[in-house]
Amino acid sequence: MTALLTIIILLFVAVALWQMVKIFDLAQVGASNTQVADDNDNRLNGYLMMGFLVFIYAITIASFWYLGDLPLVSNAASEHGPELDTLMVISMIIIFIVQTVTQFLLHYFAFKYKGEKGRKALFYADNNTLEFIWTIIPVIVLAGLIIWGLFTWNDIMNVDQDDDPMVIELYAQQFNWKARYGGGDNVLGKANVRLIDLDKNNILGVSEDDPNAKDDVIVTELHLPVGRPILFKMRSQDVLHSAYMPHFRAQMNCVPGMVTQFGFTPTITTEEMRQNPDIIDKVQNINSIRIEKSKELTAKGEEGLEPYTFDYLLLCNKICGKSHYNMQMKIIVETQEEFDTWIAEQKNFANSLN
Structure with missing residues (x-):
């Protein structure tokens, strides 16, 4: 697949260079220009337009065939995730239908109405009916998607305090994350x-003078109890970061000087997600690649790669510096009993001070 993409890119570069040379030739002052399109040229360009249409559809079908497996769509691990996925899928379906129809019309009409000697173009100053149709339909569709998206966003962002959400701070700094729990008072x-x-x-x-801070717990591995609402408060120490938890369909910027939140x-x-068939396939695929890579490293006398095990991750989704790619923290979702056992083993803020 990489080789195919490389060939396509090289082809586009070659076409671009060819077009630039033609433009340069046409721009020569005083030079004679015999490049006036005739019927044969117009006919050729018409067929090329249809050929390019076939190419667009072929590459689209190939992309769906080879790259269309979107494991995240079936692996939402948060309460709001499925609704967000539904909104995304519907948006993609609408975009695909519009793209398919408009590209066909564009290339087909370029072929059908190609230049021919003696043919005159029919010019419409305006057509109120057509303008109404291609204005009102996008307005209705986009308004529906936007309104649906706003309701979904409000449901996500309006964390009900009556549900007693666990408050956790995510602290971003180049190039790592820290998590701070509110302790026994959840403050x-x-x-x-x-x-x-x-x-x-x-x-x-x-x-150090705030009584609510004494029992706070600061860790480098995020543990979450399953089924309990979580309210994240986010800060950044240095530059703009973005807390991104893909499987939970959660992302929020961490801005220096202010506190943002997401719940x-x-x-x-x-453990349940590790049993998901899509995740099992993903892990097997990654480990097969690692095995081959380990063989290469071993042959060079270097240490091989460890087998990959699935974990939820907190990533930085803003390019925040040279080690941005490595800014991540493991997230473990577990039962309430397992979480209580883990949190009881952690030092609180008062005891962690030197």
């Missing part, structure tokens, strides 16, 4: 980057 202590004190191991700038309810534990 995060005040924090400010000006309060960062590395000598005391206060790496998040949490206020969701995880619905599938890590």
Whole structure:
């Protein structure tokens, strides 16, 4: 597939260079220009337009065939995920239908009405009926999608405090993540980057004088209890980052100097997701690649790659610097009992200070 894409790119580059040479020739002042299209030229271009239409449809079908498996569509692990997926799929179907119809009309009419000697074009100054049709239909479709999207967005962002959501802070810095839990009172202590004190191991700038901060728990691995609403508060220490959790259909910018938030309810534990057929296929495919790569490394006397095991991940979705690609944190979704056991083993903020 990579070779095919490379060939296509080289073909496009060659066509672009060819067109640039033609433009340069036409731009020569005083040069004689005999490149006036005749019926044969117009006929050839008409057939080329139809050929390009076939190419567009062929590459579209090939893309669906080889790249159309979208495992994330069936692997939403949050309560709002399926509705977001439905909205995405419907949007893609509408785009596909419109693209298919409009591309056909564009190329077909270019072929049907190609230039011929003696034929005169019929010019319409305006056509109110056509203009109404191609205006009102997109307005209705887009308005429907936008309104649906706004309702979906409001459902996601309006976290009901009556559901007792667990409050967790996601702290972004080049190039890693920290998570801070509110502790037993589920209230995060005040924090400010000006309060960062590395000598005391206060790496998040949490206020030592705030009573609510004493039982806060700071970790480098995010654990979430399944079925419980989570409200994330997000901060950035340095530059603009973006907290992206693809399987939970969650993303929110982390902006220096302000707190942003995003909430969701995880619905599938890590162990359950590992049994998903799509995930099993993905893991097997990745490990088959790693085995081949390990053979190459071993032949060079280097250490082979460890087998891949699926985990949810928190990623940075903003290009925040040279190590942006490696800015991630593992997320473990587990039962409430497993979470309680894990959190009880962690040091609170007061005990972590030097």
